[in-house]
Amino acid sequence: MILKLKRTPGIYLTGFMASGKTTIGRLLADELGWQFVDLDKEIEAQQGISIAEIFDTRGEQEFRRIETEAIRAHLRLIERGRPAVIAFGGGAFVQPENFTMLENNGITIWLDCPLETVRKRVAQASHRPLARDAQRLDELYRERQAAYARADYRIPIDSDEPSAAVAAILALPLFS
Numbered sequence: 037m038i039l040k041l042k043r044t045p046g047i048y049l050t051g052f053m054a055s056g057k058t059t060i061g062r063l064l065a066d067e068l069g070w071q072f073v074d075l076d077k078e079i080e081a082q083q084g085i086s087i088a089e090i091f092d093t094r095g096e097q098e099f100r101r102i103e104t105e106a107i108r109a110h111l112r113l114i115e116r117g118r119p120a121v122i123a124f125g126g127g128a129f130v131q132p133e134n135f136t137m138l139e140n141n142g143i144t145i146w147l148d149c150p151l152e153t154v155r156k157r158v159a160q161a162s163h164r165p166l167a168r169d170a171q172r173l174d175e176l177y178r179e180r181q182a183a184y185a186r187a188d189y190r191i192p193i194d195s196d197e198p199s200a201a202v203a204a205i206l207a208l209p210l211f212s
Contacts, residue, residue, distance in 0.1 A: 050128070053126040062121075063198055067206060073122045075124050100127070107122075107128065144186075144189070145208075148191065188210075189208055
Protein backbone atom coordinates (compact mmCIF):
# COMPACT_ATOMS: atom_id res chain seq x y z
CA MET A 37 0.00 0.00 0.00
CA ILE A 38 1.46 3.37 -0.94
CA LEU A 39 2.74 5.70 1.76
CA LYS A 40 0.05 8.34 1.18
CA LEU A 41 -2.68 5.80 1.92
CA LYS A 42 -0.83 4.40 4.93
CA ARG A 43 -0.44 7.87 6.40
CA THR A 44 -4.07 8.85 5.78
CA PRO A 45 -6.20 5.73 5.21
CA GLY A 46 -9.01 7.27 3.18
CA ILE A 47 -10.31 6.38 -0.25
CA TYR A 48 -12.61 8.98 -1.73
CA LEU A 49 -14.91 8.10 -4.61
CA THR A 50 -15.88 10.90 -6.93
CA GLY A 51 -17.75 11.07 -10.19
CA PHE A 52 -20.98 12.28 -11.66
CA MET A 53 -24.34 11.46 -10.10
CA ALA A 54 -25.48 7.87 -10.72
CA SER A 55 -21.95 6.66 -11.49
CA GLY A 56 -22.22 4.00 -8.78
CA LYS A 57 -20.21 5.64 -6.00
CA THR A 58 -22.42 4.36 -3.18
CA THR A 59 -22.78 0.80 -4.45
CA ILE A 60 -19.13 0.45 -5.43
CA GLY A 61 -17.96 2.21 -2.26
CA ARG A 62 -19.91 -0.11 0.00
CA LEU A 63 -18.50 -3.19 -1.75
CA LEU A 64 -14.96 -1.79 -1.68
CA ALA A 65 -15.18 -0.98 2.02
CA ASP A 66 -16.41 -4.52 2.71
CA GLU A 67 -13.44 -5.96 0.79
CA LEU A 68 -10.99 -3.79 2.72
CA GLY A 69 -12.69 -4.19 6.09
CA TRP A 70 -13.00 -0.41 6.33
CA GLN A 71 -15.88 1.85 7.30
CA PHE A 72 -18.12 3.07 4.46
CA VAL A 73 -19.67 6.52 4.38
CA ASP A 74 -22.20 7.82 1.87
CA LEU A 75 -21.72 11.53 2.50
CA ASP A 76 -25.08 12.59 1.04
CA LYS A 77 -26.98 10.04 3.16
CA GLU A 78 -25.09 11.17 6.22
CA ILE A 79 -25.94 14.82 5.52
CA GLU A 80 -29.61 13.92 5.09
CA ALA A 81 -29.60 12.10 8.42
CA GLN A 82 -27.87 14.98 10.22
CA GLN A 83 -30.10 17.65 8.70
CA GLY A 84 -33.33 15.65 8.94
CA ILE A 85 -34.31 16.43 5.34
CA SER A 86 -33.35 15.24 1.86
CA ILE A 87 -30.63 16.79 -0.27
CA ALA A 88 -33.35 17.96 -2.67
CA GLU A 89 -35.11 19.75 0.21
CA ILE A 90 -31.87 21.39 1.29
CA PHE A 91 -31.37 22.66 -2.28
CA ASP A 92 -34.99 23.84 -2.51
CA THR A 93 -35.24 25.54 0.88
CA ARG A 94 -31.69 26.64 1.70
CA GLY A 95 -30.00 26.75 -1.70
CA GLU A 96 -26.99 25.04 -3.22
CA GLN A 97 -24.50 27.34 -1.50
CA GLU A 98 -25.73 26.30 1.95
CA PHE A 99 -25.68 22.64 0.93
CA ARG A 100 -22.06 23.00 -0.21
CA ARG A 101 -21.13 24.57 3.14
CA ILE A 102 -22.72 21.65 5.01
CA GLU A 103 -21.01 19.19 2.68
CA THR A 104 -17.56 20.75 3.25
CA GLU A 105 -18.02 20.59 7.01
CA ALA A 106 -19.00 16.91 6.77
CA ILE A 107 -15.88 16.17 4.69
CA ARG A 108 -13.69 18.01 7.21
CA ALA A 109 -15.18 15.98 10.09
CA HIS A 110 -14.48 12.69 8.32
CA LEU A 111 -10.94 13.69 7.47
CA ARG A 112 -10.28 14.29 11.16
CA LEU A 113 -11.45 10.74 11.93
CA ILE A 114 -9.34 9.27 9.13
CA GLU A 115 -6.29 11.22 10.33
CA ARG A 116 -6.81 9.57 13.72
CA GLY A 117 -6.47 6.17 12.08
CA ARG A 118 -10.06 5.22 11.25
CA PRO A 119 -9.83 3.93 7.66
CA ALA A 120 -12.81 4.74 5.46
CA VAL A 121 -14.13 4.64 1.95
CA ILE A 122 -16.23 7.74 1.36
CA ALA A 123 -18.65 8.23 -1.54
CA PHE A 124 -19.20 11.90 -2.33
CA GLY A 125 -22.04 13.59 -4.12
CA GLY A 126 -21.29 14.56 -7.71
CA GLY A 127 -20.41 18.16 -6.92
CA ALA A 128 -18.26 17.72 -3.80
CA PHE A 129 -14.96 17.14 -5.61
CA VAL A 130 -15.61 20.12 -7.89
CA GLN A 131 -15.47 22.56 -4.95
CA PRO A 132 -11.88 23.90 -4.66
CA GLU A 133 -11.77 23.75 -0.85
CA ASN A 134 -12.89 20.12 -0.84
CA PHE A 135 -10.38 19.15 -3.51
CA THR A 136 -7.55 20.74 -1.55
CA MET A 137 -8.50 18.87 1.62
CA LEU A 138 -8.81 15.54 -0.18
CA GLU A 139 -5.73 15.65 -2.38
CA ASN A 140 -3.47 15.65 0.68
CA ASN A 141 -5.41 13.24 2.86
CA GLY A 142 -5.83 9.93 1.08
CA ILE A 143 -6.54 8.66 -2.40
CA THR A 144 -9.18 9.98 -4.79
CA ILE A 145 -10.76 7.72 -7.40
CA TRP A 146 -12.94 8.95 -10.25
CA LEU A 147 -15.69 6.56 -11.30
CA ASP A 148 -16.00 7.66 -14.92
CA CYS A 149 -19.49 6.70 -16.05
CA PRO A 150 -20.65 7.49 -19.62
CA LEU A 151 -23.30 10.19 -19.94
CA GLU A 152 -25.74 7.83 -21.65
CA THR A 153 -25.58 5.46 -18.68
CA VAL A 154 -26.08 8.38 -16.29
CA ARG A 155 -29.14 9.52 -18.26
CA LYS A 156 -30.69 6.07 -18.01
CA ARG A 157 -30.02 5.81 -14.30
CA VAL A 158 -31.45 9.23 -13.41
CA ALA A 159 -34.37 9.20 -15.85
CA GLN A 160 -36.92 8.91 -13.07
CA ALA A 161 -34.93 10.19 -10.11
CA SER A 162 -36.78 13.18 -8.73
CA HIS A 163 -34.60 13.07 -5.61
CA ARG A 164 -31.65 14.46 -7.61
CA PRO A 165 -32.13 18.23 -7.73
CA LEU A 166 -29.51 18.83 -10.42
CA ALA A 167 -30.99 16.13 -12.70
CA ARG A 168 -34.42 17.69 -13.10
CA ASP A 169 -33.50 19.50 -16.33
CA ALA A 170 -32.10 17.17 -19.02
CA GLN A 171 -30.20 19.90 -20.85
CA ARG A 172 -28.67 21.19 -17.62
CA LEU A 173 -27.71 17.61 -16.70
CA ASP A 174 -25.73 17.29 -19.94
CA GLU A 175 -24.02 20.66 -19.40
CA LEU A 176 -23.15 19.83 -15.81
CA TYR A 177 -21.71 16.48 -16.85
CA ARG A 178 -19.40 18.17 -19.37
CA GLU A 179 -18.46 20.97 -16.95
CA ARG A 180 -17.41 18.58 -14.20
CA GLN A 181 -15.21 16.25 -16.26
CA ALA A 182 -12.06 18.36 -15.83
CA ALA A 183 -12.52 18.50 -12.06
CA TYR A 184 -13.01 14.73 -11.82
CA ALA A 185 -9.94 14.17 -13.99
CA ARG A 186 -7.79 15.61 -11.17
CA ALA A 187 -8.42 12.46 -9.11
CA ASP A 188 -5.46 10.21 -8.37
CA TYR A 189 -7.01 7.35 -10.37
CA ARG A 190 -9.72 6.90 -13.00
CA ILE A 191 -11.90 3.78 -13.18
CA PRO A 192 -14.07 3.52 -16.31
CA ILE A 193 -17.58 2.30 -15.54
CA ASP A 194 -18.19 0.00 -18.48
CA SER A 195 -21.02 -2.09 -17.07
CA ASP A 196 -23.75 -2.17 -14.46
CA GLU A 197 -21.76 -4.79 -12.54
CA PRO A 198 -20.25 -3.01 -9.50
CA SER A 199 -17.93 -5.91 -8.67
CA ALA A 200 -16.02 -5.20 -11.90
CA ALA A 201 -15.26 -1.66 -10.72
CA VAL A 202 -14.27 -2.92 -7.27
CA ALA A 203 -11.89 -5.43 -8.85
CA ALA A 204 -10.39 -2.65 -11.00
CA ILE A 205 -9.84 -0.50 -7.90
CA LEU A 206 -8.25 -3.35 -5.96
CA ALA A 207 -5.91 -3.95 -8.94
CA LEU A 208 -4.57 -0.38 -8.75
CA PRO A 209 -0.88 -0.03 -7.84
CA LEU A 210 -1.79 1.64 -4.56
CA PHE A 211 -2.59 -1.80 -3.11
CA SER A 212 0.71 -3.36 -4.21
